Amino acid sequence: MTQKFIFSENPAADLERVIAELAPTSVAVVADVNTAQYVVPLLTAASPAIKAANLITVKAGDLNKTLDAAQSIWRALAQMQADRRSVLVAVGGGMVTDLAGFAAATYMRGIRAVYVPTTLLAAVDASAGGKTGVNFLGLKNMVGTFTEPVAAIISSTFFSTLTPDEVLSGYGEMLKHALLSDAKMLGRLLAFTPAAQASAMLPLVEESVKVKCKFVEGDLREGSKRRALNLGHSAGHAFEELAMKRTAAIPHGFAVAHGCVVALVLSHIHLGFPSDTLHSFAQFVAQHYPLDFTLTCDDYPELLALMHHDKKNTSRQTFNFTLLAEVGKPQIDCHVSEDDVRNALDIYRDLIGI
Amino acid sequence: MTQKFIFSENPAADLERVIAELAPTSVAVVADVNTAQYVVPLLTAASPAIKAANLITVKAGDLNKTLDAAQSIWRALAQMQADRRSVLVAVGGGMVTDLAGFAAATYMRGIRAVYVPTTLLAAVDASAGGKTGVNFLGLKNMVGTFTEPVAAIISSTFFSTLTPDEVLSGYGEMLKHALLSDAKMLGRLLAFTPAAQASAMLPLVEESVKVKCKFVEGDLREGSKRRALNLGHSAGHAFEELAMKRTAAIPHGFAVAHGCVVALVLSHIHLGFPSDTLHSFAQFVAQHYPLDFTLTCDDYPELLALMHHDKKNTSRQTFNFTLLAEVGKPQIDCHVSEDDVRNALDIYRDLIGI
Numbered sequence: 001m002t003q004k005f006i007f008s009e010n011p012a013a014d015l016e017r018v019i020a021e022l023a024p025t026s027v028a029v030v031a032d033v034n035t036a037q038y039v040v041p042l043l044t045a046a047s048p049a050i051k052a053a054n055l056i057t058v059k060a061g062d063l064n065k066t067l068d069a070a071q072s073i074w075r076a077l078a079q080m081q082a083d084r085r086s087v088l089v090a091v092g093g094g095m096v097t098d099l100a101g102f103a104a105a106t107y108m109r110g111i112r113a114v115y116v117p118t119t120l121l122a123a124v125d126a127s128a129g130g131k132t133g134v135n136f137l138g139l140k141n142m143v144g145t146f147t148e149p150v151a152a153i154i155s156s157t158f159f160s161t162l163t164p165d166e167v168l169s170g171y172g173e174m175l176k177h178a179l180l181s182d183a184k185m186l187g188r189l190l191a192f193t194p195a196a197q198a199s200a201m202l203p204l205v206e207e208s209v210k211v212k213c214k215f216v217e218g219d220l221r222e223g224s225k226r227r228a229l230n231l232g233h234s235a236g237h238a239f240e241e242l243a244m245k246r247t248a249a250i251p252h253g254f255a256v257a258h259g260c261v262v263a264l265v266l267s268h269i270h271l272g273f274p275s276d277t278l279h280s281f282a283q284f285v286a287q288h289y290p291l292d293f294t295l296t297c298d299d300y301p302e303l304l305a306l307m308h309h310d311k312k313n314t315s316r317q318t319f320n321f322t323l324l325a326e327v328g329k330p331q332i333d334c335h336v337s338e339d340d341v342r343n344a345l346d347i348y349r350d351l352i353g354i
Numbered sequence: 355m356t357q358k359f360i361f362s363e364n365p366a367a368d369l370e371r372v373i374a375e376l377a378p379t380s381v382a383v384v385a386d387v388n389t390a391q392y393v394v395p396l397l398t399a400a401s402p403a404i405k406a407a408n409l410i411t412v413k414a415g416d417l418n419k420t421l422d423a424a425q426s427i428w429r430a431l432a433q434m435q436a437d438r439r440s441v442l443v444a445v446g447g448g449m450v451t452d453l454a455g456f457a458a459a460t461y462m463r464g465i466r467a468v469y470v471p472t473t474l475l476a477a478v479d480a481s482a483g484g485k486t487g488v489n490f491l492g493l494k495n496m497v498g499t500f501t502e503p504v505a506a507i508i509s510s511t512f513f514s515t516l517t518p519d520e521v522l523s524g525y526g527e528m529l530k531h532a533l534l535s536d537a538k539m540l541g542r543l544l545a546f547t548p549a550a551q552a553s554a555m556l557p558l559v560e561e562s563v564k565v566k567c568k569f570v571e572g573d574l575r576e577g578s579k580r581r582a583l584n585l586g587h588s589a590g591h592a593f594e595e596l597a598m599k600r601t602a603a604i605p606h607g608f609a610v611a612h613g614c615v616v617a618l619v620l621s622h623i624h625l626g627f628p629s630d631t632l633h634s635f636a637q638f639v640a641q642h643y644p645l646d647f648t649l650t651c652d653d654y655p656e657l658l659a660l661m662h663h664d665k666k667n668t669s670r671q672t673f674n675f676t677l678l679a680e681v682g683k684p685q686i687d688c689h690v691s692e693d694d695v696r697n698a699l700d701i702y703r704d705l706i707g708i
Contacts, residue, residue: 067425071490078491106460109487109498110575133463136425137432144463145499221464 004151005128005213007206011116011155012046015089018114018151019049024087027053028077030100032060035092039118039158043091053089054080058099065095065135067143073103077111087112090149093119094126097149098141101132105147113149118158120170120198121253124177124208127152129216129229146220154209156202164195165251168288172253174204175281176232176260177211183277183327185211190284228330231322232260235345238306239291247293257289261351265344266336267323277327282351295354300342307341358505359482359567361560365470365509366400369443372468372505373403378441381407382431384454386414389446393472393512397445407443408434412453419449419489421497427457431465441466444503447473448480451503452495455486459501467503472512474524474552475607478531478562481506483570483583500574508563510556518549519605522642526607528558529635530586530614531565537631537681539565544638582684585676586614589699592660593645601647611643615705619698620690621677631681636705649708654696661695 008014019027027049031040036057044051056076058069077086088111090100097115104113117123133144159167171194178186185207192204212229219226236252236259243250261282267273295303307319318335325331336344362368373381381403385394390411398405410430412423431440442465444454451469458467471477487498513521525548532540539561546558566583573580590606590613597604615636621627649657661673672689679685690698 067421071421074490074497078493078496106497106499108496109485109500131463136428139432142432142462143428143460145460146463 003128003130003148005206005209006151006153007202008153008155009157009202010046011153011157012043012050014153015043015114015116016047016049018153019047019087019089022087022112022114022150023085024112025083025085026080027087027089028056028080028082029053029089029091030056030058030073030096030103031091032058032064032093032096034060035096035118038161039091039116043116050089058096060095062095062135065099065133067134067136069099070103070106070134073100074107077103077107082107082111084108084111087114087150089114089116091116091118092122093117094122097122097126098131098133098144101147101149102134102144104149105132105145110147113147115149115152117152117154119162120159120167120201120205121173121251122170123152123154123205124170124212125173127154128209128212129226130220146222148220154202154205156199156205159198159201162198165254167195167198169251169253172251172255172257172260172289174208175284176229176256177208179260179264179281179324179327180215180228180231180330181211181328186277186281186327190280194288224332227332228322230332231324231330232256232263234307234319234321235259235262235303238303241306242299242303243291243293250291254289254291257285258291258348258352261285262344262348263321263323265347265351266321266334266340267325269340269344270334270336271323271325271331273324273326279351282348286352291354295345295349297342297346300345303345304338304341357482357484357502359560359563360505360507361556362507362509363511363556364400365507365511366397366404368507369397369468369470370401370403372507373401373441373443376441376466376468376504377439378466379437379439380434381441381443382410382434382436383407383443383445384410384412384427384450384457385445386412386418386447386450388414389450389472392515393445393470397470404443412450414449416449416489419453419487421488421490423453424457424460424488427454428461431457431461436461436465438462438465441468441504443468443470445470445472446476447471448476451476451480452485452487452498455501455503456488456498458503459486459499464501467501469503469506471506471508473516474513474521474555474559475527475605476524477508477559478524478566479527481508482563482566483580484574500576502574508556508559510553510559513552513555516552519608521549521552523605523607526605526609526611526614526643528562529638530583530610531562533614533618533635533678533681534569534582534585534684535565535682540631540635540681544634548642578686581686582676584686585678585684586610586617588661588673588675589613589616589657592657595660596653596657597645597647604645608643608645611639612645612702612706615639616698616702617675617677619701619705620675620688620694621679623694623698624688624690625677625679625685627678627680633705636702640706645708649699649703651696651700654699657699658692658695
């Protein structure tokens with residue numbers, strides 16, 4: 001069972017067709033309170049299967065990506081007597097697809113899921129790769145599975161209502177995918193103005209999803225090559241958590257974009273990653289991804305501690321980074337010393353101007 | 355990653371070796387209060403890896419196979435800072451392996467599990483096939499996954515402390531496996547006295563597990579051929595639930611043994627299953643599997659309703675049975691009318707003498 005990706009100008013019609021092909025005994029739609037109000041009606045208007053489906057609504061936001069929310073979905077599925085041939089359609093951002101994907105992966109040991117990502121970030125990240133899960137004890141995605149939906153229907157028609165920050169957040173993951181892929185793709189992305197051209201983005205999104213799929217293929221459980229997709233995430237997660245403590249959450253893709261700059265600095269030092277590409281990438285990030293908190297060397301101890309807590313970091317002595325010898329040439333498991341990370345953070349701050 | 359089966363005369367030593375090969379960052383042992391007291395000490399005495407492991411104890415019994423219990427395991431894993439390379443060892447009956455298997459399959463999206471089944475039923479059934487799960491809203495295994503442990507260590511040294519009913523219960527699934535396999539294997543099982551010879555059973559157990567694996571192979575998610583393993587379970591589950599309502603729970607394997615007789619009667623009527631084999635099988639069940647409740651035709655409506663509620667029964671009009679053309683020749687998805695089931699129950703009661 002391999003996941004289908006449908007890049008669609010008419011998601012309701014494509015969803016109707018996909019559901020018909022799956023021939024389910026019943027259909028449940030999971031949405032959060034926002035997508036239930038703004039997106040689901042667009043789908044019910046043009047898809048009889050969605051109109052006839054049971055709507056299961058969950059609270060919005062990552063804080064509600066909990067086991068309690070998963071239980072409310074399982075309960076609703078049981079109440080509607082969903083069986084093994086039922087289909088769950090998740091309509092929303094990554095919070096909804098992760099949560100509903102987990103509920104589907106575990107209800108009766110797994111029913112089929114279809115994702116309709118409504119944010120750019122969910123389209124280019126959560127919709128591919130099969131990571132499902134909920135937060136537990138305040139730990140992100142502590143409980144979950146690797147289970148791909150049967151299909152993801154990806155449409156830029158949903159992106160027109162996103163805020164510029166939401167568009168930029170998704171674009172951060174697209175930049176990362178371009179770094180992992182090839183210089184031409186990276187050039188196209190750095191020449192684009194994401195926040196202004198969101199609805200014209202579908203071809204770039206398709207290209208981006210295919211890069212992600214290439215790294216996931218044959219390594220769903222993140223044993224080796226898939227870990228290249230962690231590029232930018234070691235420092236990125238630390239930025240994300242520091243921001244949360246200091247001021248307010250920053251969008252995930254902002255953290256990843258900045259984390260990629262740190263990774264490219266380390267890549268330059270350790271693997272000779274080209275300096276001109278590093279500079280043009282950093283310039284794009286500095287221009288499009290302003291952070292509303294400052295960073296001084298006094299913050300380094302906390303940042304370093306947060307990097308150690310990253311769940312992909314299995315060693316306690318050094319820091320494990322995915323680095324690039326050049327665009328499209330990732331090397332996983334690069335062990336970097338604390339001094340190296342400090343130096344890279346200094347250079348990163350110079351480049352970004354913070 | 356294919357599951358290993360180790361049929362062992364020295365389970366502690368084999369467990370030590372298996373854990374060494376897995377090279378985990380840490381080890382957790384999950385046991386229920388009984389196996390923690392009686393079995394885990396036997397393992398810690400001879401396995402330094404188990405002695406050094408964190409013991410996570412859960413309450414015993416199917417009523418405690420809950421999401422709460424799974425949460426207590428996840429919490430304990432998080433507290434010991436188990437990471438993706440940790441290993442969970444489940445020591446107990448099917449309740450423990452199902453529950454701990456589910457917790458392992460979902461902690462950080464899946465860590466490796468090793469099963470040490472301590473009952474015959476768990477050895478021949480729960481330890482193979484990858485079904486994990488917990489009960490939810492009173493519905494059996496409503497939440498779970500199909501995830502195989504990396505290894506199961508099966509030893510008849512644990513069976514010497516089982517009650518005769520526990521031995522017979524596991525033997526019920528072994529009888530089913532023999533029916534699905536070949537006449538010689540069935541002949542060997544019908545000539546054996548399970549309750550009296552439990553500790554000499556390891557070769558028969560190995561043979562039985564291999565039959566199960568043959569049907570699971572290539573169909574983990576129960577799409578087609580695996581469903582042959584439901585032989586005896588349509589009527590069996592109904593007997594089990596009726597008994598629970600009427601008097602007290604009957605062991606699962608008792609229900610399966612009786613369910614197999616019903617299935618063989620239907621097999622004789624519909625597919626010409628040989629009458630002599632049906633009779634010798636029914637005689638063995640009548641002799642070894644006494645039920646402490648009676649069954650009259652007044653019970654049929656309730657039994658039929660329970661059969662319809664079986665989650666494998668996707669049709670509402672007819673009853674879906676796995677039947678046998680002869681020993682070793684299963685046919686899944688045999689649609690049987692209500693009248694046929696009533697007739698089969700009449701003949702079953704005659705054969706068993708209830």
